[in-house]
Amino acid sequence: MLKSSTPPPMPAEPTQARRFSKARAAQSYALLEDYVELIDDLLTATGEARATDIARRLGVSHATVVKTIGRLKREGLATSLPYRGVFLTPAGETLANKSRARHRLVVAVLTAIGVPPEAAEQDAEGLEHHISPATLRAFAAFLKKQP
Amino acid sequence: MLKSSTPPPMPAEPTQARRFSKARAAQSYALLEDYVELIDDLLTATGEARATDIARRLGVSHATVVKTIGRLKREGLATSLPYRGVFLTPAGETLANKSRARHRLVVAVLTAIGVPPEAAEQDAEGLEHHISPATLRAFAAFLKKQP
DNA sequence: CAAAAAGTGTAGCCAAGGCTACATATTGGA
DNA sequence: TCCAATATGTAGCCTTGGCTACACTTTTTG
Ligand SMILES: [Mn+2]
Ligand SMILES: [Mn+2]
Ligand SMILES: [Mn+2]
Ligand SMILES: [Mn+2]
Numbered sequence: 001m002l003k004s005s006t007p008p009p010m011p012a013e014p015t016q017a018r019r020f021s022k023a024r025a026a027q028s029y030a031l032l033e034d035y036v037e038l039i040d041d042l043l044t045a046t047g048e049a050r051a052t053d054i055a056r057r058l059g060v061s062h063a064t065v066v067k068t069i070g071r072l073k074r075e076g077l078a079t080s081l082p083y084r085g086v087f088l089t090p091a092g093e094t095l096a097n098k099s100r101a102r103h104r105l106v107v108a109v110l111t112a113i114g115v116p117p118e119a120a121e122q123d124a125e126g127l128e129h130h131i132s133p134a135t136l137r138a139f140a141a142f143l144k145k146q147p
Numbered sequence: 148m149l150k151s152s153t154p155p156p157m158p159a160e161p162t163q164a165r166r167f168s169k170a171r172a173a174q175s176y177a178l179l180e181d182y183v184e185l186i187d188d189l190l191t192a193t194g195e196a197r198a199t200d201i202a203r204r205l206g207v208s209h210a211t212v213v214k215t216i217g218r219l220k221r222e223g224l225a226t227s228l229p230y231r232g233v234f235l236t237p238a239g240e241t242l243a244n245k246s247r248a249r250h251r252l253v254v255a256v257l258t259a260i261g262v263p264p265e266a267a268e269q270d271a272e273g274l275e276h277h278i279s280p281a282t283l284r285a286f287a288a289f290l291k292k293q294p
Numbered sequence: 295c296a297a298a299a300a301g302t303g304t305a306g307c308c309a310a311g312g313c314t315a316c317a318t319a320t321t322g323g324a
Numbered sequence: 325t326c327c328a329a330t331a332t333g334t335a336g337c338c339t340t341g342g343c344t345a346c347a348c349t350t351t352t353t354g
Binding site for chain 1: 155157158160163164165166168169170174177181188192203204205206207232251256257260261263267268269270272274276277279281282284285286288289
Binding site for chain 3: 028031060061062064067068071082083
């Protein structure tokens with residue numbers, strides 16, 4: 001007999017509310033993670049991260065990017081000088097490195113499971129922001145013991 | 148030697164922009180998926196889905212729920228009668244069933260990989276909305292050939 | 295059956311994250 | 325050099341998805 005024929009019961013209210021809450025919190029942080037990762041990539045590749053480049057990469061308008069850079073600065077993740085691009089604070093760099101490592105691990109796991117490469121890259125862009133540390137550890141362990 | 152010592156190159160601009168775009172689109176649909184899934188669960192379990200119950204389950208205010216129900220109605224996923232709760236249209240039921248099946252499959256895969264149960268449930272709540280059909284198929288295939 | 299409690303609806307506020315339009319600054323090429 | 329192209333900044337608008345406050349309806353209960 002295959003696992004589970006009876007559907008799982010609905011979770012208790014406070015549990016379910018807590019899960020949704022955390023998912024909302026993760027989502028509200030997602031954009032910042034993508035930005036610092038991208039900014040760090042641009043800084044490494046070209047030495048600078050300009051609003052226009054970021055906008056092109058993200059597929060949004062430069063005005064949107066400028067506004068979000070404001071949020072990055074408010075949250076202590078980036079600095080910028082007028083007409084001189086964006087830079088990451090130490091906190092920003094730390095977050096960028098964590099985000100990049102997690103992004104790659106997610107892609108690797110999806111691929112190992114048999115997800116086609118482009119789908120893995122596509123889905124990872126959204127998935128990555130909802131991977132808890134516990135899941136991240138499980139992913140790393142899973143990859144290590146892969147054939 | 149372990150796989151990949153050189154970091155992957157940054158994707159070309161249009162590719163990366165398309166990925167981010169799709170991830171944003173998926174996110175904008177996420178709330179609707181959670182709502183119809185939850186409404187369908189409540190209808191099945193208790194015969195009705197009231198705004199207050201939904202609010203308690205989601206951990207938001209009832210006013211927020213009422214407003215979102217408006218969006219569900221605009222998008223043709225639900226109907227409601229004043230002071231008489233919410234119901235799903237056929238389109239809403241279809242989406243609810245798809246969402247629930249996907250949700251369960253995601254949890255099953257995470258668990259199979261070795262993610263602890265509560266982390267699997269927690270992360271799935273956010274992850275599920277970024278699983279493409281291709282990834283879904285790969286997940287199903289992966290589970291089937293598991294020991 | 296009336297009063298209290300619970301549920302629902304509505305208004306108005308906020309922040310995030312999109313956009314366009316336009317003004318200003320910088321940069322590169324003739 | 326200076327003018328055109330490019331980049332940047334700013335303003336104002338929109339939708340989504342949160343919230344509180346308050347009014348109204350329905351249900352429960354003494
Ligand atoms: Mn990423
Ligand atoms: Mn991402
Ligand atoms: Mn779900
Ligand atoms: Mn969800």
